[in-house]
Amino acid sequence: xxxxxxxxxxxxxxxxxxxxxxxxxxxxxxxxxxxxxxxxxxxxxxxxxxxxxxxxxxxxxxxxxxxxxxxxxxxxxxxxxxxxxxxxxxxxxxxxxxxxxxxxxxxxxxxxxxxxxxxxxxxxxxxxxxxxxxxxxxxxxxxxxxxxxxxxxxxxxxxxxxxxxxxxxxxxxxxxxxxxxxxxxxxxxxxxxxxxxxxxxxxxxxxxxxxxxxxxxxxxxxxxxxxxxxxxxxxxxxxxxxxxxxxxxxxxxxxxxxxxxxxxxxxxxxxxxxx
DNA sequence: AGTGGCACCTGTGTGC
DNA sequence: TGCACACAGGTGCCAC
Numbered sequence: 001x002x003x004x005x006x007x008x009x010x011x012x013x014x015x016x017x018x019x020x021x022x023x024x025x026x027x028x029x030x031x032x033x034x035x036x037x038x039x040x041x042x043x044x045x046x047x048x049x050x051x052x053x054x055x056x057x058x059x060x061x062x063x064x065x066x067x068x069x070x071x072x073x074x075x076x077x078x079x080x081x082x083x084x085x086x087x088x089x090x091x092x093x094x095x096x097x098x099x100x101x102x103x104x105x106x107x108x109x110x111x112x113x114x115x116x117x118x119x120x121x122x123x124x125x126x127x128x129x130x131x132x133x134x135x136x137x138x139x140x141x142x143x144x145x146x147x148x149x150x151x152x153x154x155x156x157x158x159x160x161x162x163x164x165x166x167x168x169x170x171x172x173x174x175x176x177x178x179x180x181x182x183x184x185x186x187x188x189x190x191x192x193x194x195x196x197x198x199x200x201x202x203x204x205x206x207x208x209x210x211x212x213x214x215x216x217x218x219x220x221x222x223x224x225x226x227x228x229x230x231x232x233x234x235x236x237x238x239x240x241x242x243x244x245x246x247x248x249x250x251x252x253x254x255x256x257x258x259x260x261x262x263x264x265x266x267x268x269x270x271x272x273x274x275x
Numbered sequence: 276a277g278t279g280g281c282a283c284c285t286g287t288g289t290g291c
Numbered sequence: 292t293g294c295a296c297a298c299a300g301g302t303g304c305c306a307c
Contacts, residue, residue, distance in 0.1 A: 002301090003301090057302095071301080071302085072300095072301090074299070074300060111301060128303090162301090164301095164302080171300055171301070172299090172300060217300095221300085222299095223300070263299090
């Protein structure tokens with residue numbers, strides 16, 4: 001489900017209800033997500049939330065009594081609801097707040113993750129976060145960085161873009177979309193993409209992600225923001241999900257291939273193969 | 276160190 | 292109608 005824009009839209013949706021509010025109660029069910037719930041999560045009762053941050057596709061909820069790391073996996077989403085609203089199927093985790101709201105995590109496929117980080121540890125040093133690559137919307141991510149990083153990668157550029165050690169937040173949709181925008185064939189060996197194309201690629205990744213955030217993210221099937229509203233960026237998708245349709249640039253038929261067990265969409269005419 | 280394959284889950288759509 | 296299968300926005304671990 002959520003790539004960087006969807007996680008950022010979620011963060012912006014829940015932050016006003018969490019920041020500076022006090023946690024009254026923490027609840028989780030008996031199911032495991034990617035890993036079991038940490039019983040220490042209940043020690044956050046009484047904590048005041050200082051900040052809700054994002055690192056890649058991870059959300060960080062910080063307080064003096066410890067932090068929560070949340071990953072939404074493929075189908076996870078957070079909802080802001082009145083505290084007396086009923087638990088529905090696939091709700092697995094809840095934070096009850098002193099403002100009359102409850103934040104619920106609903107995750108059908110349970111690929112998501114909720115971790116507790118004790119107050120003496122830095123959540124950014126958690127094993128899931130410490131080796132992440134740069135944030136694509138920050139200055140450290142540019143053509144020079146990308147070119148240097150991709151020089152070592154013999155495999156295709158599309159799965160390389162989805163590697164969170166290269167850059168965080170670019171998932172299956174935005175990898176296809178960004179390569180289309182930069183006119184790079186997704187099967188090009190990453191190490192063969194010239195520096196000027198890496199610069200163009202870095203720039204279009206920034207643009208694509210930023211525009212998607214502005215439009216509330218991309219809803220294919222079940223993403224919605226914390227307010228329950230879908231994202232509208234799906235209307236701007238140029239190739240993702242468009243196999244067999246004409247390329248919006250040249251009219252050639254958009255193809256779908258499989259790379260690393262994930263679907264890739266591209267225009268074989270106007271995306272150049274390097275290497 | 277880099278890479279490919281698979282596993283973890285549930286739901287939906289398609290074809291027989 | 293039932294069944295089998297493919298596929299879905301992610302990531303971690305394993306063997307090579």
